[in-house]
Amino acid sequence: MSSSTHTPGRPSLAGTYADGESARLHAVTVTLDADILALDGEDVAVRWQVPRLHRLPDRPDGAAVISEKGSDARLWIAPGDRDVLRTWFPRLFAPGRTRRGTLILGSALTGIAVASLAFLFVGLPLLSRPLAHTVPLDVERRMGEQTNQMVTWFTDECEAGEEARAALDSLGSRLYAVSGSPFEFRLRIVDAGFPNAFALPGGRILVTDELIDEMESPDELAGVLAHEAAHVAQRHVMAAQLREMGFGVLLELLIGGGSGAGQEIARTGATLESLRHTRGAESEADDYALQYLVAADMNPHGLADFFERMQTVLEGEAEAEAEDAGADADLPAEDASEPSAETGDARNDRWLSSVLRTHPDTRARAERARAAAEQIGWSGEPALNETEWAALQAVCSDGPIPGDTPLERVRDRIGDVLKPGEDGEDARE
């Protein structure tokens, strides 16, 4: 076919054509005949169906780029011919075409983002409680054991005498009897440089020796333990873990492995959100704790007493401004699986601390607990007798068990696994 197949007189355009088969460029004459776009040049006689044409983004010099669907071929038409192209292909060259596409896509993606946010901030928190109650008890127990092991690796365990053990167990079983908890409470005292108590999944409750040292009566301990018991019974820790997992997975799906500012903002938002729910769980645990105390005939003022003591400690610290990073006298962070999650750096800034703290304002909690306790009668019997309390206070006073430094524990553990038949004593030398 020759290059002059187009009807003389019909408008034609000059174009450059690459056929998608070879890297050769052809100068072509382009004519439109009804639904057929004809490209003619030396060795070129191409007929394109107009409905199958599509337009690619313009070249930076303004030249239009046209191709047929699914084809590697390209036709370039210089910017000066834009008016002709517009009359030839009104569909492809409609003004605002790409802008509309961007708008639709952007809106759709924004919709997905908003829906994901709604699920993360509303749906997931609502679902996490009921879901937590469907997790098999055995699974939660195992998770608790994992966390407990983790803590064991990184904290020193204290030698708790027979009497101290018995005292702890009796507190645990009295609370268990009234709480309706699916898990028995297993209490343990660990040696740590900060006052804190943690509820792990599956019924384990850890108390630091520092916390017991801060307390002046066993009733305060009972109050704190009742609070932790409520977390266990209500499976708050499980719900929090489910939320975190859901957050982690969904957030990862949304933002990928990215580390830009947008991603960081999303992560911070997620952390704040999780804190908000933690605070909700704290208030709830305070309420349940009072019920347990009443039911177990323990001093309902114990919790309020403890909060007030913590408040005094906090205020004292703020006044002295003795910022000692080691001794973190902040409130107990019950749910944190890692004790370091709550540090005291925000203490100077009252606003920040009230936002970031996992617990509601101590003073408010103390007032609520006090007001509720006023309504409640109690036999006046302390939670533990003098000797029991003394035994508990003595725990860890001599420091950790000798031969139980982190390094020795690691050696011990490796020995356990490598020589399963033998006594761990061997590995410990």
Added chain:
Amino acid sequence: MTDEPMPASGSNVPDENGLAEPATPASEPAASGGERLVFAQSGTVGGILPITLLNALLNIVTLTLWRFWGRTRVRRYLWSTTTINGTPMEYTGSGWELFRSFIVVMVLVFLPIYGVFFAAQLLLPPETVILVFGLAYIPILIFFSWLLGLAVWIARRYRLSRTTWRGIRFGQAGSANTYAWASVGYGLLSGITLGWYAPAAEMRLTRRLWRETFYGDRQFQILQEDEGLAGPLYPTFALAWIAGVVGYVGFIWAYMYLLFGGFENIGDTPPIPDAMMIAKIYGLALVYALFVGLASLPYAAAVMRRKAQILGLEGLTFSLDARSLSLGWIYVTNFLIIALTLGFGLPVAQLRLWRYIFKRLEAEGEIDIEAVRQNADRGPKAGEGLADAFDIGNVI
């Protein structure tokens, strides 16, 4: 802009539309036989700014879901402003392909990995979990660095298959798995040799990629065997390495001095750092980073030059005139652009580096372009999800 002279074959075409402009379509030479190649880059900050701003806005309101489409637009701009003999390159990828691939990778790769870790925690006896994970640390690290190698290769294949010039695709052949294991092995060697293997590793990986790279049906060659591949890089690498060690020791020294208020007090309990001290420590870290960064510039420039130097395609050889000072200027200003815009200015930074490369890239010799046929490999159907999951998807 440098360009080929107006070809004779274009003159039989009616020329009423200003086609005499160098970069317009009809200015291509139609000469048969060998052709020289001339690269040009005409991108401008003003040209990419609208894309950058729109991407920033949409990335915020879509919680970064827009990133796949945004990245595509940036690439389209960079590619299309890069011309070879007056014809721009074309980026034919789409945001959908990137998005789809990301979802597939998340569901098929990362959720199962997450699941395995979770199940291991639940099913292993509690006393041994930490130990098992401790012992598995190295294998897990190797697995992820293997996955990273895969990601690099797969992403490169996608990008090349979506790059065309004169309607002809580029392509990547070879095996992702082989490349990934090579990158793991070279990584280990670099670690064992305290970094001294790193230049060789870098060049050998480059060689693996480029010798399996195609333009149409033509394969790139590496004009240098493995031996001596990285040889010319070692003087500059030695400078960077020594500066790194000296800088580190100096940094620790100065840090101790600052923290304890003099060397005689080292060993006391360090005082709690106040704001002034923290500012000083940050300043010190900045000085350290600048020192090591400056000393590494000759190496970075040498790597760029060397990569171009070993490359061949048909009768072509390449050279890239990267210099320490000019490259350093690009790096420092790009760092500032990205830092001051909280990352949203990334496309501008990418443009500047891209422009730097293509303005300094030259090809010697000739190639019979018209004889090049289409690449039979259409490339993968979807994009670089694995790379995005590792946050290396933003590579241009």
